[in-house]
Amino acid sequence: MSDNIYRAKVSEFLCQRETLHSQTGTPFVNVQTVLDRIDVLKLRKAAGHDGIQNENIIYGGPTIDVHLCLIFKAILRHSCVPTDF
Secondary structure, eight states: OOHHHHHHHHHHHHHOOOOOOOTTTOOOOHHHHHHHHHTOSSSSOOOOOOOOOOOHTTTTHHHHHHHHHHHHHHHHHTTOTTTTT
């Protein structure tokens, strides 16, 4: 059930963000996009297999926001997700 809800939210988000980066043709991701997604994270949720809890991202400060933006841009630009991701 929650997978379908998440899938619908992701599809809606991607449809809204059809602005493409002019040089590479990849979806445009900026720090504000990352901040918008961080704002909807819930507190007190169990960590994933990577051990990262939502609180780590929410309270990580502006440095983590920028680094997340950079890694998402790299993933989209190079069409490659790191295996440890």
